[in-house]
Amino acid sequence: MKKIIFASLFLMSAIYADAQNIYMTKTGKISFFSRAKSIDKVEADNNEVSSVLNTQTGEVVFAVLIKGFHFESALMEEHFNENYLESGKFPKSTFKGKISNPAAVNFSKDGVYPITVEGDLTLHGVTKKISSTGSITIKAGKISAFSKFAVKLKNFNISIPSLVADKISEDIDVSVDCKYEVKN
């Protein structure tokens, strides 16, 4: 018992020690769309993205529930969950990575800073290294991050049946938009 208390106190102090550098959000936004030309727009939004950003080390983590992606069409949403992403088996997608040029961002000064992020994206049970460009905007002390990248479905074992191949493209454009707050 003593050990646990001691350990947790130690952990807490560790968190508090760098609390100033940790920013997080639970209402980040990720949306995606398929580039293929189709009458039915294949696009969805998720406004419940959790993300943590460490401004000192440049580490950044995202976690998102697949079921949180909402489509205009209920059927499309069901197929997305049932047939493509299999959210019953793989409920979450995560990204763990690092800003490769954290020194380029001055977190205490307003401005727009281009960044490159590299890390592991886990989607549909498959983990792949990806890298993407984006930007960090500092405005009145608030940090927001923006990024756009493409995901190749084949790389994540998501197969498109030939019947709908002309409706869903192999590359999906994903955009990320998060406004961070200080974690306390």
Added chain:
Amino acid sequence: MKMLEADSKKEKKRDYATATFKTSRLINGHSIENAAAGVMDFKVSHRFGMINKGSYELFGLDQATMRMGLDYGISNRLMIGVGRSTFQKQYDAFGKLKILRQSKGGRWPSPISISAVSTVMLKTLKWENPKRQNFYTSRLSFAHQLIIARKFSEGLSLQLMPSFVHYNLASTVNEPNDIFALGAGGRIKLSKRLSFNVEYYHVLPLSFVEGESYMITGTKNSLAVGFDIETGGHVFQLHFTNSTGMTEKTFITETTGDFFKGDIHFGFNISRVFTIKNRKKKK
């Protein structure tokens, strides 16, 4: 960076079981599913003749009865629908409400889903005895069902359907006006887009009137087995059943075929959904 995981564990959000079945019908009767809010589901169902009629009738394919129906999801919990069957020239209308939804997490997780369906059926065949004084209300019958379902896993869903059918006018004095039945059914998913379904309704030996028969003379319990095949916006249901009708009163209480003597109808339901009202406004 473990914080994120710790945080997400703390506040577990309510997670509803979705897609317990592929469509709002199991085979003949209702499944736990509804059409989503703003979605219209157009259903065309056929039951061919009996397979044991031999090659002269091309194993039943020469005859067919049909039901065409439109279902609409008013909200994610309430669905209404109307239909017309060639069998007995029936019109039917129903309302279906999700009372409880199977969920994990949140304050009141539930292991099961419960829905209630009430159907009214109007038989418009010409009066059997036009000389007698006939009332419009005599054409009506009603069915009330509770559907209790659980999605046990991605591959297995089961449901129970306690049902009650009421005839305003029974065909003879000796036939019951009120019939109780218990249905059971389920599906096993064979692949992402294919499932195997079973549906069975057992008429219960219960009656309001003592000494009255509880089942219509000469009828059998309804059994159906089949497959759901999903292709994009369509769901095809192909099945074998001993029931001819596709409304609750006809398949629960008026099934005359004996499944195990080969009185089996091949049949199919085709479901096509249309999004009438978009769920969110685009900027």
